[in-house]
Amino acid sequence: MPVRSRQKRERQSDxxxxxxxxxxxxxxxxxxxxDIADRAGVAYGLVYHYFGAKERVLSxxxxxxWERFEERIRRILALEVSxxxxxxxxxxxxxxTLIARPDVIKLLVQEIVRAHHIKDLPDLEIVRxxxxxxxxxFREGIEHGELPAESDPRLLSFVYFGAVEMTLTALSTGLYAPGRKVxxxxxxxxxxRLRVFIASGSFGRAPSADRLRELL
Structure with missing residues (x-):
């Protein structure tokens, strides 16, 4: 990669x-x-040069x-596990990620997932x-007999995604422990406990009592 292109990518990343x-x-x-320019240690005009309006920065x-999240899910999907x-x-x-980068999760669940000002992401394609x-x-689980044949993989994906998102929201906003930092x-x-919830038959077949004790 040319030096100038690399420097541009590094500045954008910063x-x-x-x-x-x-x-x-x-x-x-x-x-x-x-505020962003000051924190990044760059000129005000440079932020506009790379991103334009504030809405584009958020986009x-x-x-x-979400691309990082997508990449991680693809790697998990390739694992030879249940x-x-x-x-x-x-x-x-x-x-x-919430433990390591609470700012990232807070941004995702508070400022992005529930935002109405992201206009240049048609239908939020990356979330789709x-x-x-x-x-x-879930479809793979049905094919391998881990889930009942009549399961709806589309519906289950929304139920699962919603459960994880709400858990992150509760932990990052104070809903989980009002008045105290988690x-x-x-x-x-x-x-x-979320692992136990997932393994307890909420999405698939219930495990044995011994397996549940192992998870606890």
């Missing part, structure tokens, strides 16, 4: 990283382009974060692709 921090702290409506953040284990791996990844990958996991230990406990 600006996006700064934007994630600022929007997670201040919220979308309170964030100004100048770029959206694409960047449908239930793949679903548990996805929820583990999201909760591990992610739902489609999760649907593929600790890493609590998140790890939720991670374990």
């Amino acid at each position: 600006i996006l990283a700064a934007a994630i921090e600022v929007v997670a702290e201040k919220g979308y409506h309170q964030t100004r382009i100048s 770029a953040i959206f694409e960047s974060l 449908c239930v284990e793949k679903l548990a791996e996805i929820s583990d990844y999201m909760l591990d 692709r992610i739902i489609g990958l999760i649907e593929d996991i 600790s890493s230990r609590q998140i790890k406990d939720v991670r374990r």
Whole structure:
């Protein structure tokens, strides 16, 4: 890659990283382009040069974060493990990200998933692709006899995605523990309990009592 192209990509990456921090702290409506420029240590005009209006910065953040999530799901989909284990791996990844980068999860669930100002992402195509990958996991589970043949993989993918999203929302917004900051230990406990929920027959066939004790 030419030096100039590499430098451009690095600057864009630095600006996006700064934007994630600022929007997670201040919220979308309170964030100004100048705040992002200051955090990134670049000129105000450079942010506009690369991204244009503030809405485009948020769209770029959206694409960047969800593309990472999509890439991880594709790797999980390729694993030679059960449908239930793949679903548990996805929820583990999201909760591990909450521990490592709470700003990223806060941004996803508060400022992006529920946003109405992302106009240049027609039908939120990347989210559709992610739902489609999760649907593929459920379809695979049906084909391998892990799920009842009459299961609806499309519906199950929305139920699963909604459960994980609401769990992340509760943990990152204070709904889970009102008035208290959720600790890493609590998140790890939720991670374990969510695994039990996934494995307990909520999406597939119920495991044995011994298997449930192992998960607990």
